[in-house]
Amino acid sequence: MSTLSDIEALVSAMPVPVIFLGPDGRILAANPPATGLMGHEGRGRHYITALRQPELLDVVEQTFADHAPRKTRYLGTAGRRDTTWRVTAAPARLAGGTGVLLTFEDVTAVEEAGQIRRDFVANVSHELRTPLTALLGFVETLRGPAREDAAARDRFLGIMEREAARMARLVEDLLSLSRVEENERLRPVEPVVLSDLVLEVAEMVRPLALQAGLELRVRVPDERVEVPGDAEQLRQVISNLLENAIKYGRGGPAVELSLGKPQPESPLRTQGVRLSVRDHGEGIASHHIARLTERFYRVDSHRSREVGGTGLGLAIVKHIVNRHRGRLRIESEPGQGSRFTVILPSGDPGSGGVL
Missing domain, CATH: 1.10.287.130 (Signal transduction histidine kinase, dimerisation/phosphotransfer (DHp) domain)
Incomplete structure (x- = not known):
């Protein structure tokens, strides 16, 4: 015969949220993940007042009634993020009757x-x-x-x-x-002379800039700048950023492409180089910036289609930068143009992401 202390010990040992309801519907035991999910201790409270969500309450009530296991969903929060849990309600026979064991599986991802x-x-x-x-x-x-x-x-x-x-x-x-x-989880390690690659792509894109009435200004260090990477993917990053700047920087005098020397980069916690593309176009309102790298997200859908945009260019850039364990930063203000900066590690691997 299981005692209450045995039940509490078993529930506490579970790595996922677990709640044990006694035959009277009150919570006999709940492990720390479960109390964190509910937002309160819960012990001794009836499940109707502790769990609250109608779908889950219905499933618990039915399992108490016919002792048949069931599944449902529970919606929670973790900070500012909504979470979704798959809940299994299973009958558990005790000396004083049948209780219900609730286990929660995080299916948010x-x-x-x-x-x-x-x-x-x-x-x-x-x-x-x-x-x-x-x-x-x-x-x-x-x-x-x-x-x-x-x-x-x-x-x-x-x-x-x-x-x-x-x-x-x-x-x-x-x-x-x-x-x-x-291949995003496979970090490329082949040496790439980024300074040569920047000059090569700039010459390929220069006619497009001239056609748009823009001067393409390029600045690279005199010495070679080398990074571990995938040359074709880095070429695509430079090309996508330049083409975007040309498409949406019309009205400004120039598009500026610059590559810096290797230096300590705190966002990477290692040596890194900065590749920057600046335009002097209309700029982007702040509420759009966080979503620019989403697939198919456009600030101005009509204009984007007019200039041939697919809405995927910056999403591709983001994933390539992530694969290289780098950072992508976007700075823009309406009427002041935009600057897209890629920070790539030039030495040992560092952490990466999109800021």
Whole structure:
């Protein structure tokens, strides 16, 4: 026969939140994770006043009634973060009757991953629907009313080409993001001469800047700057940041690309180098900055599509920087332009993330 002290000892030994309800519905034992989840000690209180959430209360009541195990969800909070728990209610026979044992499994990460997947599918579908609808409409028009209209045909074919190119860019960015995420936990260690890479990408992008009426100013140290990394991915970071600055920095005199010398970097707790891209465009309001690296997030959706943006460029940059154990910092004010700074470790591995 289990005594109350035995039950308390067993419950306290469990690594997940566990609550034991006696035959009268009152809490006989709850381990520290469970009391932290409920926000109170709970012992001696009836489960209706201790647990409160209707779905969980219904499951406990039914398990008391028919002694059949059941599962449900419990919503909690951890600081400012909402958490989701899968709760199993199982009957537990005692000398004085049947109680109910509640165990809580944290499924917050699983729920968030599912939501991210659903949002991703919805966003991709939305991004593809518009150009596909346009293409189908123009094909139908070219087969019908505009069959013999050469001027209309040329105009429609030009629009179709732009929409097809937009879809191709989206697919390419999606594939790139997938490749980066697949290897994000594998830190690249091959030496990359970042100073040469910066100059190489700058020359490739310079015609785009001139076409936009912007001067591309590049500043790199005289000596070689080398970092451990993936050359192709770092090339993509520089290219994405430069192209973004050119697209959204119109109206300013120039886009500035600079690379610093290795120096101690407190955010990395090791030696690091700073790569910075600055534009003098309209700038970004502060409430947008934290979300800029989210997939498909746009400050101005209409303008972004007009200039050919897919909404994935900064998400790709974030994941590449994370893979390199670096930091990405974004500074911007409306009317003052924007500065995107990548801090990469140049020596021993350090901690990384997005600030």
